[in-house]
Amino acid sequence: MNKHSNSFWVLASLFEYSTVTIAYQTEARITQSKPSGSSRWFAKLSQRFKRSQINENGQDSHRYGFAVGLAAGLYFANHGPSVVPIVAAKDKPMISPVKPRERDFYAPNSEALASDEMRVIACGTGMPTPRPAQAAACFLVELGNGDKFLFDIGDGSVERLFGLQIPTAFLDKVFIGHLHGDHFGGIGALYVAGGIAGRFSPLRIWGPSGSTPELGTKAAIDAMETMYAWDLAGRLGQTDVRGFATDVTEFDYKKVQVVYEENGVKITAFPAIHAIDGSVSYRLDWKGLSFVFSSDTYPNKWFVEYAKDADLVVHECFIAVPDLVAIYGLTPEAALQVGTQIHTAPEAFGKIMSLVKPRHAVAYHFWNGPDSTPAVLERILKTYDGPLSLAEDYMVWNVTKDGIRERMAVINHHSWNPPAAYPPEPVKAEDRVGYSPEIEAGRYNVDDVLKPIYEEAGKALGREFEYPSN
Ligand SMILES: [Zn+2]
Numbered sequence: 026m027n028k029h030s031n032s033f034w035v036l037a038s039l040f041e042y043s044t045v046t047i048a049y050q051t052e053a054r055i056t057q058s059k060p061s062g063s064s065r066w067f068a069k070l071s072q073r074f075k076r077s078q079i080n081e082n083g084q085d086s087h088r089y090g091f092a093v094g095l096a097a098g099l100y101f102a103n104h105g106p107s108v109v110p111i112v113a114a115k116d117k118p119m120i121s122p123v124k125p126r127e128r129d130f131y132a133p134n135s136e137a138l139a140s141d142e143m144r145v146i147a148c149g150t151g152m153p154t155p156r157p158a159q160a161a162a163c164f165l166v167e168l169g170n171g172d173k174f175l176f177d178i179g180d181g182s183v184e185r186l187f188g189l190q191i192p193t194a195f196l197d198k199v200f201i202g203h204l205h206g207d208h209f210g211g212i213g214a215l216y217v218a219g220g221i222a223g224r225f226s227p228l229r230i231w232g233p234s235g236s237t238p239e240l241g242t243k244a245a246i247d248a249m250e251t252m253y254a255w256d257l258a259g260r261l262g263q264t265d266v267r268g269f270a271t272d273v274t275e276f277d278y279k280k281v282q283v284v285y286e287e288n289g290v291k292i293t294a295f296p297a298i299h300a301i302d303g304s305v306s307y308r309l310d311w312k313g314l315s316f317v318f319s320s321d322t323y324p325n326k327w328f329v330e331y332a333k334d335a336d337l338v339v340h341e342c343f344i345a346v347p348d349l350v351a352i353y354g355l356t357p358e359a360a361l362q363v364g365t366q367i368h369t370a371p372e373a374f375g376k377i378m379s380l381v382k383p384r385h386a387v388a389y390h391f392w393n394g395p396d397s398t399p400a401v402l403e404r405i406l407k408t409y410d411g412p413l414s415l416a417e418d419y420m421v422w423n424v425t426k427d428g429i430r431e432r433m434a435v436i437n438h439h440s441w442n443p444p445a446a447y448p449p450e451p452v453k454a455e456d457r458v459g460y461s462p463e464i465e466a467g468r469y470n471v472d473d474v475l476k477p478i479y480e481e482a483g484k485a486l487g488r489e490f491e492y493p494s495n
């Protein structure tokens with residue numbers, strides 16, 4: 026109609042064209058993304074980094090420039106604008122576009138999975154010592170058939186799971202790779218809080234044996250249930266406690282074996298090398314898609330064999346040795362031992378991935394931030410140049426035959442309990458354990474303020490609630 030409305034449409038179509046998920050760290054990070062100004066920028070950054078690798082002798086300024094660029098890249102990739110106009114409009118538009126664009130983040134429970142699609146969400150990517158930004162190891166795999174699986178359940182990861190607002194009845198299958206606290210320390214929270222919030226069935230747990238029975242998964246989970254004896258006793262007759270039970274499948278850590286096969290999903294366990302005997306890794310296969318999770322391990326032959334050509338391959342990658350001393354506080358001796366012999370150093374992670382050649386590699390188990398990530402990436406790129414994500418909590422991958430898309434999940438930090446999948450059973454007051462006479466006698470009489478709450482509930486819900494007589 027006029028010059029301004031014309032320029033509006035030109036700009037709107039430009040915006041639409043340039044709406045992509047930002048790629049960072051390597052140009053191949055998102056295998057199905059369209060090109061954008063930002064991804065070209067990051068590609069240039071990456072190129073610059075590669076040049077500094079080639080001319081490595083004494084070119085510290087390149088490395089510094091890269092580190093600054095990477096930190097900026099990490100920031101913008103996660104927080105920054107996703108719209109980067111490719112061509113500047115000649116005229117300033119008079120109105121901004123109002124047409125919705127494709128989301129560049131994942132809003133939990135807002136997207137249906139296709140019947141042949143897999144979604145993986147990092148619910149813990151950190152280290153054995155707690156850090157607010159990163160819970161310890163936990164990856165959730167959701168399949169288009171409705172199945173959900175947890176791989177490791179490290180300290181703090183259950184907060185992330187609850188943030189995703191998935192009914193806990195569906196978070197009932199946990200595959201533990203090894204019994205370090207940062208890989209199963211959240212099991213108590215999933216057992217108790219999951220049981221309270223709507224998992225009214227046993228928590229199913231798979232995990233390896235140990236070199237002796239007391240070092241195996243069954244003994245650990247039995248001990249956990251014993252540890253929560255008081256917790257459970259206090260809930261009897263108060264809430265539905267059917268979820269306060271476990272169903273443990275312990276298998277031989279030395280064997281390569283299928284440990285789960287239901288509903289078209291096959292999960293294979295194979296040995297890992299970490300700390301002492303009794304660590305394993307897992308591979309999940311479903312509808313021609315595959316997910317592999319290392320848990321913790323030194324580079325090993327089984328992983329190279331059983332992760333070969335898989336779709337999404339998650340392998341541990343420790344903080345670079347110099348930063349284990351400078352940032353993590355280890356002695357040089359401990360940093361060398363832990364960072365190269367107990368775990369997988371970034372250089373070794375890259376070497377393993379170059380052998381495995383996954384459709385998409387995921388590194389986790391390092392502090393992901395501007396201080397420690399540059400060295401991790403620099404060292405990985407010495408030995409691997411394929412598609413790569415440096416995992417952080419709430420990173421999401423949608424995996425189909427056509428592509429693998431990485432985004433960040435956005436959650437409500439003040440979310441309530443996830444909805445229950447089905448209602449609890451009524452409880453019986455006679456099941457309550459109650460108090461001893463000495464403790465009972467200590468009640469202060471506040472009936473005058475509590476009784477009206479019962480009356481209020483009765484009026485609101487149209488039925489009578491009997492006030493307890495002590
Ligand atoms: Zn470990």
Ligand SMILES: [Zn+2]
Nearest residue numbers: 205207208321
């Ligand atoms: Zn670990």
